[in-house]
Amino acid sequence: MARRDSVLLFIPALIGGIIIVSIFLLDIQLANFQETYFREVADETKRNNYFLVRFCKEQLEAGNLENLRRLFRSRGPNPMVAKIIARGRGLVVETENSPDYLAEHLRSPVVRGIFRQNEQEDVLVKYDESLKSFMIYHSAHFRAGGQEYLLLMAAKCNSMTMLMRQTRRSMIVLTVLGLLSAVVLIAYFIYLVRSPLNRLFASMSKIAAGELESPIYVPRYGLVREIALCLQSLTEQLKKQIVSLRDDASERKAILDAMTEAILLINREERVERCNRTACRLFYPGADPTDPGTPECPAELLELIRSTDDSGLRSGEFRIRCGEKELQMLANTVAFTRDGCRYVLVTLTDLSDIRKLEADRTEFIAAISHEMKTPLTGIVGAVDAINNGALDNEEYKTRCIRTLTLQSERLHALLQNFLTLNALETMRRDGENDFLPVQPQAVIRSSVDVCRPDAENAGITLVAGECPTLEFPGDALLLQQALNNLIRNAILHSGTSRIEVSAQLLPNGDLDFRVRDYGCGIAAEHLDRIFKRFYRIPSSRSKQNGNGIGLAIVKHVALYHGGSVSVETCPGEGACFHLRIPTGA
Numbered sequence: 001m002a003r004r005d006s007v008l009l010f011i012p013a014l015i016g017g018i019i020i021v022s023i024f025l026l027d028i029q030l031a032n033f034q035e036t037y038f039r040e041v042a043d044e045t046k047r048n049n050y051f052l053v054r055f056c057k058e059q060l061e062a063g064n065l066e067n068l069r070r071l072f073r074s075r076g077p078n079p080m081v082a083k084i085i086a087r088g089r090g091l092v093v094e095t096e097n098s099p100d101y102l103a104e105h106l107r108s109p110v111v112r113g114i115f116r117q118n119e120q121e122d123v124l125v126k127y128d129e130s131l132k133s134f135m136i137y138h139s140a141h142f143r144a145g146g147q148e149y150l151l152l153m154a155a156k157c158n159s160m161t162m163l164m165r166q167t168r169r170s171m172i173v174l175t176v177l178g179l180l181s182a183v184v185l186i187a188y189f190i191y192l193v194r195s196p197l198n199r200l201f202a203s204m205s206k207i208a209a210g211e212l213e214s215p216i217y218v219p220r221y222g223l224v225r226e227i228a229l230c231l232q233s234l235t236e237q238l239k240k241q242i243v244s245l246r247d248d249a250s251e252r253k254a255i256l257d258a259m260t261e262a263i264l265l266i267n268r269e270e271r272v273e274r275c276n277r278t279a280c281r282l283f284y285p286g287a288d289p290t291d292p293g294t295p296e297c298p299a300e301l302l303e304l305i306r307s308t309d310d311s312g313l314r315s316g317e318f319r320i321r322c323g324e325k326e327l328q329m330l331a332n333t334v335a336f337t338r339d340g341c342r343y344v345l346v347t348l349t350d351l352s353d354i355r356k357l358e359a360d361r362t363e364f365i366a367a368i369s370h371e372m373k374t375p376l377t378g379i380v381g382a383v384d385a386i387n388n389g390a391l392d393n394e395e396y397k398t399r400c401i402r403t404l405t406l407q408s409e410r411l412h413a414l415l416q417n418f419l420t421l422n423a424l425e426t427m428r429r430d431g432e433n434d435f436l437p438v439q440p441q442a443v444i445r446s447s448v449d450v451c452r453p454d455a456e457n458a459g460i461t462l463v464a465g466e467c468p469t470l471e472f473p474g475d476a477l478l479l480q481q482a483l484n485n486l487i488r489n490a491i492l493h494s495g496t497s498r499i500e501v502s503a504q505l506l507p508n509g510d511l512d513f514r515v516r517d518y519g520c521g522i523a524a525e526h527l528d529r530i531f532k533r534f535y536r537i538p539s540s541r542s543k544q545n546g547n548g549i550g551l552a553i554v555k556h557v558a559l560y561h562g563g564s565v566s567v568e569t570c571p572g573e574g575a576c577f578h579l580r581i582p583t584g585a
Helices: 004-062 065-072 100-106 109-117 158-208 223-258 277-283 299-306 352-387 394-430 440-457 476-493 550-560
Strands: 080-086 090-094 122-128 133-144 147-156 262-266 272-275 313-322 325-338 341-350 436-438 461-464 472-474 498-505 510-517 564-569 575-582
Touching: 004 065, 004 122, 004 133, 004 147, 004 158, 065 090, 080 100, 100 147, 133 158, 158 223, 262 277, 262 299, 272 277, 277 341, 299 313, 299 325, 299 341, 325 352, 352 394, 436 440, 436 476, 440 461, 440 476, 440 498, 440 510, 472 476, 472 575, 476 498, 476 510, 476 550, 476 575, 550 564, 550 575
Parallel strands: 461 498
Antiparallel strands: 080 090, 080 147, 122 133, 133 147, 262 272, 262 341, 313 325, 325 341, 436 472, 498 510, 510 575, 564 575
């Protein structure tokens, strides 16, 4: 920096040089002004002396020397000496009371030489060293009355002399001031600019090298202080920008890690340069996603990546195994160039749940179609029989009406259960829980009373067991429907002779509704699926009277109340269903 900023020293030197050149040019202009001024003075003097010579000539011809003496006695602003000399006769008239130094000056050999050289009329303006003043010398030859005369005049230019002297002094003062200014500027640049700039450059070099916390040198005063303060402000802004960029990078990384889609950035060597947590979990289980290493690209993606051109997207579905699960993935790839290198960005979406939902939807449509087919077939058959004259036969009429009634009730029950299940799922998603105080004794009593006729028709004893006395927030109608479904499920499928409905307060504060039977029990392979909609355990004895929605409704009633449902069973010894509801105690 010391060598590079030496050019700054030329700035004050240049300013000083400009001042000196300006003074030199001013001196030239002054000389031109002086020459022009004296030329005009000479011309004006010649014009005035023409009339003077004419007047003198007239007075000499008339012999009025007194008028000439009176003329020469007139005093002007500048001291003057004048003489009229007749050739061969000597002095005729001269100025009276003129300064002695002018009279002596006029007789000096130098001035005589000046007049001698000017044989014709002429005016000369010249600075005289002896008098330290500018002088105007005038000589004119003329004839009067046949006699030749010579007019000699010498006058001091006091005003011009004073003007030029003051101007010269001012120029000298300006020259000295210019030189002093140049010296002061050089000293200023050396001590107040160059040295602070060197120190400022040293501190900024550290910051440029990455030491952002390095302090910036700020002088106490001067122009460099303002520059240093601006650089300090810029450095603070740079620090904030860097912090902001780091925060943005962390935020983007957090967003990518929070995404359920797997994201991988593949370089031209077909290695993974970056990936989020989902991708690590899928392809590199146990690896740290922050590890800067570049693992190889998953083999499942290589074909798709190699087929991705630089002009568009590529999409494809494939299966990968993650642990013990096989996942259906949708891959989207896009190629781009950064810093002259080709990269491929891959996003992977897990379609397993979507495919499962599609399968469930297909299964649901098939199941609901199958469930509705039987009652609709009965209804259509009864209607055909009526159209064919069954009303004319009392026995056929009664049978058709009974068929229409039973199948309509079955269809209505199916639709009602389906609507109830759908309403429960909607209320769970919306978070609706307008609960009122519920007494478990009332719920159990209502369920037993509703289901008792069906149990008696099936030859089953339905008993209401022990129940704690308390209140808890809940929906009494939904809880009663859940118990009804559990009781009817036991009536239809268990083959039991006794069903017990009770409730017990658990140590954790939950209320456990229990529906126990002593029938055939449930095989272990069905336990994971009995609470799914439309699932029915194959049974020869029940002839598939159910529709597979009852236990699904029980599950969603429990979830709506924030509880759970489970079953304890042993084949041949019956089953006990538990509906656990939080009481908030």
